[in-house]
């Protein structure tokens with residue numbers, strides 16, 4: 001098992017420690033590669049995202065750490081870039097012109113009005129109470145309508161491109177499955193995910209196995225029921241902990257590798273000397 005993590009947060013966004021603290025933990029756990037991926041700047045400020053004004057410092061600081069630790073661990077600079085709509089997403093020149101080693105694309109927000117301001121955003125990744133209220137207020141109490149919007153945004157993100165890794169691809173089920181009318185097994189839901197996975201395969205992107213909620217909620221994103229299809233379509237995967245605390249750098253990894261093995265995966269795709277490479281496990 002190659003020890004790596006390409007999805008992490010630090011004080012530049014909503015992570016709880018300095019980038020260097022994460023590197024130190026990764027080193028102590030024997031990691032070979034580690035990527036910084038703060039939440040991207042948005043057209044509005046949030047408690048989670050990096051401010052646009054901090055971006056130059058982020059690039060400079062992570063470059064400094066790369067150099068400082070170059071003999072001990074491979075460090076990479078990335079962003080977890082939000083898809084908001086067809087005007088603000090990973091494919092726009094602002095993100096494409098940034099000197100990043102790779103890009104993660106994620107959907108956290110569903111806009112409910114045209115103007116891209118925080119009050120017009122439904123967060124799919126926050127507390128359940130907020131999610132439940134948003135379903136009531138903006139989607140007529142029908143969680144299926146929000147789920148449909150989530151996968152429409154996700155599909156459009158893939159169509160527009162500009163990313164390497166699809167972040168926590170079905171995170172909508174974290175809060176969604178607690179709402180009446182949601183089902184992980186029914187066709188209406190499974191078909192959304194299957195279509196999404198087929199599109200990801202067609203575009204040749206990688207899917208992360210996100211372990212952020214493995215210990216707390218026994219969730220992987222994607223849900224394990226979709227591992228077989230991902231394998232069947234030969235989509236490259238890697239295991240990422242999406243850590244916000246240094247001691248969670250390695251959280252959930254063993255369980256994720258066990259699931260991958262059970263579903264017939266034999267390798268993960270890893271960034272080695274700057275090249276994505278299949279590494280058998």
Ligand SMILES: [Zn+2]
Pocket residue numbers: 080106108167168
């Ligand atoms: Zn995320």
Ligand SMILES: [Zn+2]
Pocket residue numbers: 007008009080242
């Ligand atoms: Zn993240």
